[in-house]
Amino acid sequence: MLYLVRMDVNVPPEMPEEQASAIKQEERAYSQALQKEGRWPHLWRVVGEYANYSIFDVDTNDELHDLLQGLPLFPYMKVDVTPLAQHPSAITTSGI
Numbered sequence: 001m002l003y004l005v006r007m008d009v010n011v012p013p014e015m016p017e018e019q020a021s022a023i024k025q026e027e028r029a030y031s032q033a034l035q036k037e038g039r040w041p042h043l044w045r046v047v048g049e050y051a052n053y054s055i056f057d058v059d060t061n062d063e064l065h066d067l068l069q070g071l072p073l074f075p076y077m078k079v080d081v082t083p084l085a086q087h088p089s090a091i092t093t094s095g096i
Contacts, residue, residue, distance in 0.1 A: 001057070002084040003064055008051040011076050026072040034067060055084075 011020050034040040042055035058064045061083075068079055086093060 001059065001061075001064075003056045003058070004082040004084055005054045005056055005064075005068070006046075006051065006080045007054065007071075007073075008049070008078040009073055009076055010050070010078070011073070023072045030070065030072060039063075039067065 011023075031040060031043065035043065039056060039058050040054060041057055044053045046052060056064055056067065058067065064081065068074060068081075071077070
């Protein structure tokens with residue numbers, strides 16, 4: 001199942017820079033592992049914002065929920081999830 005996910009990150013300004021940097025390094029490692037596994041095939045930055053749009057390819061809603069909650073920055077995110085379905089006018093099938 002494909003999902004479009006927007007993540008807006010809001011790290012508290014009072015968080016010490018060393019702590020914020022450590023969380024961001026953990027986030028990078030976690031997200032890159034999911035990308036290599038194929039469960040996070042697309043990741044795009046939103047220009048001018050600390051936000052991204054991503055495509056996730058997972059089997060269930062629960063799997064997506066668990067992956068998102070596993071993000072080290074999850075406690076500092078607003079997350080919007082949109083399930084995607086094949087459009088009848090698309091010239092390709094649900095390949096990413």
